[in-house]
Amino acid sequence: MADLPDRSRDEHFIARIIREDLEQAAYSRPIATRFPPEPNGYLHIGSAFAILTNAGLAERFGGRFNLRFDDTNPLKEDMKYVRAIETDIRWLGLEPEVFFGSDYAERIYESAEYLIRKGKAYVCDLSPDEMNAYRGTLTEPGIDSPYRERSPELNLDLFRRMRAGEFAAGSRVLRAKIDMASPNPTLRDPALYRIIHAPHYRTGSAWCIYPMYDFAHPIQDAIEGITHSLCSIEFKDHRPLYEWVMRELDIPEAPKQREFGRLNITGVVTSKRYLRELVEGGYVSGWDDPRLPTLMGLRRRGVTPESIRRFIGDIGMIRTSSTVDIALLDHAVRQDLKPAARNLMAVLDPIKLIIDNYPESETEWLEIENNPENESMGRRRVPFGRELYIEREDFMEEPVKGFRRLSPGVEVRLKGAYFVTCTEAVKDPATGEIAELRCTYDPATKSGSGFDARKVKATLHWVSAKHAVEAEVRHYGALLRPEAKLAESGNDWASLVDPESRIVRDRARLELSAVSAEPGERFQFVRHGYYAVDPDTETAGKPVFNLIVSLKDGKKLSKPARE
Incomplete structure (x- = not known):
């Protein structure tokens, strides 16, 4: 194996171990790794770290990667978990050969x-x-x-x-x-x-x-011809037993167990026991709740497998258990979606805006870019008329210092359309709340007309009231309160789960093209974030969207200690 290119300076410690074994011809068979889940639960983001680490090393050294179900405990295992794990691994982009420990x-x-x-x-x-x-x-x-x-x-x-x-x-x-x-x-x-x-x-x-796991596992590895049995750091003390089993059974060219750090993420629960308590206690909607770090939860939220692979690649190999800032995962998601997601104008908390001097029966079809970051995605036609919706927070009757959006007498641009000036805020006589805004527009300021005679301080997104699609938009944040501390002896989840980790906007109005959105399809809502169509759309009678990630996060990204 001396003809392998020398990339040892760029390799992490596990890769160096494998390369040394190849150079020393330690095995007469190709490199082989495996991921051995017990089919008694669902995979999560920490599982993805182990899966992609094992699969990536096998691919890097021209070997093979196995999925083996460690099903030696009949009290907790079920075929539904097998099917879910296989689905998740295929979603990550892998097609390993599948084995079952019970077959041995x-x-x-x-x-x-x-x-x-x-x-x-x-x-x-x-x-x-x-x-x-x-x-x-x-x-x-x-x-x-x-x-x-x-x-x-x-x-x-x-x-x-x-x-x-x-x-x-x-x-x-x-x-x-x-x-x-x-x-x-x-x-x-x-x-x-x-x-x-x-x-x-x-x-x-x-x-x-x-058989107990520590006995069955090395034998299963040997049967499958695994060369490097890679596992998380908590199994380091079990390595001598692994080697004892191999030695006492006289296994030639025995697999080597080696350990890497366990991945933890700030504010995220990855303990299988804790996740089960949250699901079975009804504190979340199920194993695919978008607030959970399960792969099915991340998939439902709209996270892409490519962004998870990017995230794992950014982390690299970690020698000891480390905690990674959730912002690093969010960053990977944004980087993946930024060039790929089609833009959509969505008003989540609508207030009506009426343009008094615009023809009452007229509808214009404006051409707007689908994605300014990706010209190949072309443009879409968006209807514009006399009555629109804008975000309620984009108007302030008595603007505070620094407020740069719409207020009485102030002119702003409507994205892809015209300049408008607010002339009146009409209030509901019963509640005293602002019910609608009256404005005028300048026909000479149509976007794309070359008009640039005056500047405005803000550009607002909008949707045509006549053509708006009613939608439900679900915003997700960290599941647990910021001050939450988990205990080994038991947790009062009712006090630990943040009640604002899931907020539903059921009066949202979206532009017309949203009506054809399919479950799983992803969009960038202008000025809001990246969203995915939830499967509930098929039964809700209107589109349902999940927030995948906001457009920006001001927190500084931090990476774990790594080698």
């Missing part, structure tokens, strides 16, 4: 019998509480189980009877025979198999004993 059940079982015959595993009758008491502490060694010296013949008989279903759940486990005095608690005779009398979503009632 017989081979994993045979490996356990092999260890028993070698005297490296034994059946233990201690209860779970007793095992914990015997395990010791970080400063004190563990105590040998009274069943540790059973003969291989007896252990083999008991293990086979475990498989036959003779014993109750929790009454016995198969344990590795390593070292109860090890300074690494993971090596203190860890459990390899446990008894679970429950049907499996794929294998039914064929098994009543199931």
